[in-house]
Amino acid sequence: xxxxxxxxxxxxxxxxxATGQGRTLLIACGALAHEILALKRLNGWxxxxxxxxxxxxxxWPDRIPAAVEQAVCTHRAAYDDIFIVYADCGTGGLLxxxxxxxxxxxxxxxxxxxxxxxxxxxxxxxxxxxxxFYLTDFLVRQFDAFVWRPMGLDxxxxxxxxxxxxxxxxxxxxxxxxxxxxxxxxxxxxxxNLAYQRRFTGYGDLATALAPVAAAAAAQ
Amino acid sequence: MADDEIILADLSDDELVLQMHDDLYDGLKEEIEDxxxxxxxxxxxxxxxxxxxxxxxxxxxxxxxxxxxxFVPEVLLSANAxxxxxxxxxxxxxxxxxxxxxxMVIGTVKGDIHDIGKNLVAMMMEGAGFEVLDLGIxxxxxxxxxxxxxxxxxxxxxxxxxxxxxxxxKVVIDTMKEKGLRDDYIVLVGGAPxxxxxxxxxxxxAYCRDAAVAVETAKAWVARKHNQLSA
Numbered sequence: 001x002x003x004x005x006x007x008x009x010x011x012x013x014x015x016x017x018a019t020g021q022g023r024t025l026l027i028a029c030g031a032l033a034h035e036i037l038a039l040k041r042l043n044g045w046x047x048x049x050x051x052x053x054x055x056x057x058x059x060w061p062d063r064i065p066a067a068v069e070q071a072v073c074t075h076r077a078a079y080d081d082i083f084i085v086y087a088d089c090g091t092g093g094l095l096x097x098x099x100x101x102x103x104x105x106x107x108x109x110x111x112x113x114x115x116x117x118x119x120x121x122x123x124x125x126x127x128x129x130x131x132x133f134y135l136t137d138f139l140v141r142q143f144d145a146f147v148w149r150p151m152g153l154d155x156x157x158x159x160x161x162x163x164x165x166x167x168x169x170x171x172x173x174x175x176x177x178x179x180x181x182x183x184x185x186x187x188x189x190x191x192x193n194l195a196y197q198r199r200f201t202g203y204g205d206l207a208t209a210l211a212p213v214a215a216a217a218a219a220q
Numbered sequence: 221m222a223d224d225e226i227i228l229a230d231l232s233d234d235e236l237v238l239q240m241h242d243d244l245y246d247g248l249k250e251e252i253e254d255x256x257x258x259x260x261x262x263x264x265x266x267x268x269x270x271x272x273x274x275x276x277x278x279x280x281x282x283x284x285x286x287x288x289x290x291f292v293p294e295v296l297l298s299a300n301a302x303x304x305x306x307x308x309x310x311x312x313x314x315x316x317x318x319x320x321x322x323x324m325v326i327g328t329v330k331g332d333i334h335d336i337g338k339n340l341v342a343m344m345m346e347g348a349g350f351e352v353l354d355l356g357i358x359x360x361x362x363x364x365x366x367x368x369x370x371x372x373x374x375x376x377x378x379x380x381x382x383x384x385x386x387x388x389x390k391v392v393i394d395t396m397k398e399k400g401l402r403d404d405y406i407v408l409v410g411g412a413p414x415x416x417x418x419x420x421x422x423x424x425x426a427y428c429r430d431a432a433v434a435v436e437t438a439k440a441w442v443a444r445k446h447n448q449l450s451a
Contacts (some may be wrong), residue, residue: 061412061413088383088413090383090412090413091383092383092386092413092414092415094415110382110383110384111383114384123384126331127331130332130385150291151292152293152294153293155293156293156296156297159296163336166333166334167333
């Protein structure tokens with residue numbers, strides 16, 4: 001199986017198709033494709049297959065549970081197990097309820113900002129960081145597609161402070177060490193008129209959540 | 221001047237109101253201010269300008285947002301235009317009087333700084349004749365309770381955008397129950413990650429999907445409350 005993800009634009013609009021190779025299928029957000037494929041490569045998890053749903057579902061979180069359900073139903077017969085690599089992601093508990101109904105497990109946490117940081121650590125900072133706006137590697141690369149244009153800031157920059165007036169800091173949660181992404185994230189902060197902070201998180205709870213899934217798949 | 225430029229002052233009242241609906245839809249702040257001033261100069265009551273030109277126009281915007289035709293940026297521009305019209309009308313409404321539907325205290329819950337939805341609700345509630353005290357963002361249970369005590373509203377509205385902050389609404393409602401205050405108020409909740417089930421689970425009276433639903437729900441619950449009191 002190829003361990004190179006498609007380009008971000010494809011991950012945003014189309015996602016990534018499963019290869020059919022592997023015992024367990026990970027159904028994930030397209031925004032996590034690079035990170036999951038990196039973990040597969042680092043850990044030799046060839047027995048985990050990956051399908052990514054379009055990352056731009058995040059622009060309509062209410063569509064995520066149905067999209068996940070459809071993917072599970074489509075692929076269930078072809079795999080021993082399925083694991084959902086979405087956090088709650090703004091579904092207000094509906095994705096968790098859907099997964100419970102489908103009998104599949106999902107990663108814990110409110111969103112990827114939380115599990116990249118580590119859910120416990122992220123929750124512990126909630127009282128002091130609630131004015132922070134978070135970006136991950138993917139979101140830094142796709143800042144215009146996921147933040148600037150959907151919020152209409154390309155057409156109406158005067159709306160910026162209505163969206164971001166109460167934020168103070170842009171925190172770039174870096175999954176990788178990439179000076180170019182650091183520079184781009186800093187520029188994103190400038191465009192949003194926010195202070196900038198880079199915080200290296202690596203893969204956080206994404207790695208620790210997938211490890212037992214991979215181990216269970218290997219034992220089957 | 222372009223040949224097809226519309227001179228608002230040359231339009232009849234009916235044409236002007238329809239044009240203002242279009243201008244609200246397009247988020248044209250200055251045109252809305254002009255339209256409001258023209259109608260007032262023509263002898264319209266501030267209440268009629270508010271309801272027939274602004275609220276009716278914003279209702280079209282709200283419906284198209286609900287139906288996926290308009291998106292948040294366009295709604296914000298429309299809201300800004302309506303706000304500028306209401307800024308002119310507010311002092312006039314105080315002078316001339318307008319039907320009062322009830323009073324609402326509204327705020328975004330603790331740990332949450334997102335106020336776009338809450339601001340839209342507050343504006344549409346005001347447009348519908350409710351007196352609104354807006355507590356802003358990041359409100360603790362103590363702040364909500366202080367406002368309830370001081371303002372004695374009919375309705376408490378709470379808003380949250382985050383999965384992590386929406387459970388705080390239950391903290392507020394549970395504290396109201398502990399203090400024996402819960403049944404004194406209509407509690408409405410809203411925000412992107414919320415849903416009907418969540419509203420029921422935390423003990424709110426209703427979940428409101430958007431600003432238009434919030435207004436209709438508020439009207440219905442206030443009428444019900446008044447009926448109970450007069451029974």
